[in-house]
Amino acid sequence: xxxxxxxxxxxxxxxxxxxxxxxxxxxxxxxxxxxxxxxxxxxxxxxxxxxxxxxxxxxxxxxxxxxxxxxxxxxxxxxxxxxxxxxxxxxxxxxxxxxxxxxxxxxxxxxxxxxxxxxxxxxxxxxxxxxxxxxxxxxxxxxxxxxxxxxxxxxxxxxxx
Numbered sequence: 001x002x003x004x005x006x007x008x009x010x011x012x013x014x015x016x017x018x019x020x021x022x023x024x025x026x027x028x029x030x031x032x033x034x035x036x037x038x039x040x041x042x043x044x045x046x047x048x049x050x051x052x053x054x055x056x057x058x059x060x061x062x063x064x065x066x067x068x069x070x071x072x073x074x075x076x077x078x079x080x081x082x083x084x085x086x087x088x089x090x091x092x093x094x095x096x097x098x099x100x101x102x103x104x105x106x107x108x109x110x111x112x113x114x115x116x117x118x119x120x121x122x123x124x125x126x127x128x129x130x131x132x133x134x135x136x137x138x139x140x141x142x143x144x145x146x147x148x149x150x151x152x153x154x155x156x157x158x159x160x161x
Contacts, residue, residue, distance in 0.1 A: 003094035005051035008062060010042050012052055016062055019082025028120055031078065034066045045106055046070045053095040060086055063095050065103045065112065075103055077114040092126045110157050118149040131155050
């Protein structure tokens, strides 16, 4: 299976929203878009890179890497695979590695962080295979007053292949 990335485009939003429903994204994610995204500015390489993940010639998910500001050397990773049937096939791992290589050349970064819910073992294992390490455990209160436990994970690109 060939994994590739293409730029996310405004026309992809409808499909992406269907994917979010298909996988019950609220169970896994607190945020579904890059922070700085707005409908007028789908791509903003100074602050984020947003891609569609493709297997062979099929669109199967999204991945983004974002900075808080232009000078940051750290990006935050977000990823969504839109069909449970493609889970556990190393598609996420391949997409993460591709996106990080692209971001290194475009955004001048030295590390990648992410937050992952502590009960999302499949994702945690994927991130560990990519070289991420758990640096701490945190909790937050959802807008429905539920306690959500999550890990902050970091990948230092100075030792990244």
